[in-house]
Amino acid sequence: DVGKTVLDENREILTEIRFKGLGAHQGGCYLRLSKRRALTLPMLVASAVVTVDPEKKCFADTSIALGPVAPTPAPDVNKAPAPAKPSTTDANTPKE
Secondary structure, eight states, rough: OTOOSOTTTTTTOOOOOOOOOOOOTTEEEEEEOSSEEEEEOOOEEEEEEEEETTTTEEEEEEEEEEEESOOOOOTTTSSSSOOOOOOSSSSTTTOO
């Protein structure tokens, strides 16, 4: 079901988005992947913001967002992710 969502289009509508402006030593990028350039929903969008530490010459902070990646939106993007489950396979064991 490409382009489908579980949101009720008759009850839920996005009316406003606010962002803080980029600060010193920050940069951002937005990419959109779709089959055509016009009149099509994107298959994937990605955006990133990085903060560079000019003294250490490395990233001090990064933020990455992806969408639309699932028909159900994340309930709370600020909530800490669930702890990772331990792997049941050994990475050093060859696969048969």
